[in-house]
Amino acid sequence: MDILGRFGRYVGKSPEEATFYWTGGPVELAERTWFGSAFSGVTAFDTEAGVVLVDSGLKKVAPMLASMIRSRTRAPIHTAIFTQGHVDHAFGLEAFLVEGQAPPQVVGHRAMPARFARYQATEGHNRAINARQFGGTVRDHEAGPNAGGYETFGPPALPPTVLYDRRVDLSVGGLTFEVHHCRGETDDHSFVFCPERSVLCPGDLFIWAMPNAGNPQKVQRYPWEWAAGLRAMAALGARSLAPGHGGPVVDDPERVKQMLLSTAEVLEDIVAQTLAAMNQGSPPHVDIVHAVRLPERDEPWLRNTYDDAEFIIRNVIRYFGGWWSGRPSELKPPPRAALAREIADLAGGAVALAERARALAGSDVRVACSLADHALEAAPEDEAVRAIVAAIYRERSASETGLMAQNLFASAAAYAEEGRPYR
Numbered sequence: 001m002d003i004l005g006r007f008g009r010y011v012g013k014s015p016e017e018a019t020f021y022w023t024g025g026p027v028e029l030a031e032r033t034w035f036g037s038a039f040s041g042v043t044a045f046d047t048e049a050g051v052v053l054v055d056s057g058l059k060k061v062a063p064m065l066a067s068m069i070r071s072r073t074r075a076p077i078h079t080a081i082f083t084q085g086h087v088d089h090a091f092g093l094e095a096f097l098v099e100g101q102a103p104p105q106v107v108g109h110r111a112m113p114a115r116f117a118r119y120q121a122t123e124g125h126n127r128a129i130n131a132r133q134f135g136g137t138v139r140d141h142e143a144g145p146n147a148g149g150y151e152t153f154g155p156p157a158l159p160p161t162v163l164y165d166r167r168v169d170l171s172v173g174g175l176t177f178e179v180h181h182c183r184g185e186t187d188d189h190s191f192v193f194c195p196e197r198s199v200l201c202p203g204d205l206f207i208w209a210m211p212n213a214g215n216p217q218k219v220q221r222y223p224w225e226w227a228a229g230l231r232a233m234a235a236l237g238a239r240s241l242a243p244g245h246g247g248p249v250v251d252d253p254e255r256v257k258q259m260l261l262s263t264a265e266v267l268e269d270i271v272a273q274t275l276a277a278m279n280q281g282s283p284p285h286v287d288i289v290h291a292v293r294l295p296e297r298d299e300p301w302l303r304n305t306y307d308d309a310e311f312i313i314r315n316v317i318r319y320f321g322g323w324w325s326g327r328p329s330e331l332k333p334p335p336r337a338a339l340a341r342e343i344a345d346l347a348g349g350a351v352a353l354a355e356r357a358r359a360l361a362g363s364d365v366r367v368a369c370s371l372a373d374h375a376l377e378a379a380p381e382d383e384a385v386r387a388i389v390a391a392i393y394r395e396r397s398a399s400e401t402g403l404m405a406q407n408l409f410a411s412a413a414a415y416a417e418e419g420r421p422y423r
């Protein structure tokens with residue numbers, strides 16, 4: 001399945017319907033400034049010296065994005081700014097270049113090269129976790145490199161030529177581009193503001209969904225710095241917003257401000273509650289998760305459609321705490337199968353344990369899944385156990401609203417069917 005197929009069910013017709021938004025064509029944000037989105041967004045500022053491009057899309061869909069922009073300007077790319085080193089922002093630049101043009105200057109945060117190096121060092125791990133996150137199992141990545149069409153490990157063909165630390169102001173063709181560092185989804189994240197056109201490009205600091213500040217399988221996120229960055233962006237007073245994912249806001253400064261500030265509030269609330277819970281005697285992590293009251297918000301840009309607010313708590317705990325869960329037995333735990341066999345024996349066998357899990361699934365799905373894990377770990381070869389556990393996780397996947405929770409639970413079901421408890 002290619003990248004477009006993978007995300008098809010998350011694609012909406014209006015910016016408020018989906019994070020993974022397709023603009024049918026270029027959207028004019030301001031004079032000589034256009035936005036296009038196909039999975040992720042790009043923004044082109046036409047200047048007297050050439051085009052300044054913010055982000056470049058996935059390599060596979062960059063030609064589609066480039067054709068949107070090229071329907072409005074044929075000028076060469078003078079400068080490209082990557083808001084982060086992720087595959088959907090920093091890898092599509094070649095498609096935007098015009099024939100015979102000089103190499104563009106490429107701007108990114110100082111931490112970006114280390115990110116590319118890390119992906120190379122952990123390629124097998126990243127293939128597996130991306131396969132799970134985006135709707136498959138490890139089998140998918142075993143099918144071969146780039147089976148999903150979205151995996152790129154190592155630096156892009158056109159990596160940054162200009163690295164900055166806290167902020168750099170570029171002057172190109174009569175326009176100013178303020179590039180600000182903000183650790184948020186990643187440690188190499190930037191947002192870009194062009195004051196003359198009053199256009200703000202927040203990258204993935206705004207994606208029309210609960211911020212991707214919790215992602216269960218990925219490295220540290222920084223929700224408190226993210227919130228500060230959202231407040232700094234709101235203070236700029238931009239008239240138009242060109243987000244990393246989802247549709248743009250054009251010439252509506254009040255709405256831009258409301259979107260940024262409400263998102264900051266939610267992140268600050270989760271961080272404050274998590275720290276307060278940690279400060280109550282540093283309880284086990286699971287107790288902290290259940291102590292935090294997640295904000296209930298109606299704004300369409302604060303829904304758990306991609307990440308999940310509950311997962312953000314975990315990122316805060318991880319940053320301020322250690323790896324130990326706080327459960328005594330998990331300091332030096334037994335192998336999963338050894339513990340699971342003992343629990344299954346107590347229950348009268350792995351099938352009985354799985355059936356108890358099935359009986360609980362309708363009333364307490366969290367407990368049901370915990371029992372189901374033990375049942376599968378105790379008897380991964382048992383067809384009846386596999387079928388029951390797979391069914392529980394299929395139902396749980398269907399009950400979730402966020403892409404990550406849906407896909408990780410769907411992966412759990414696929415593993416159960418194969419008698420492979422997540423390995």
Ligand SMILES: [Zn+2]
Nearest residue numbers: 040088204244
């Ligand atoms: Zn992105």
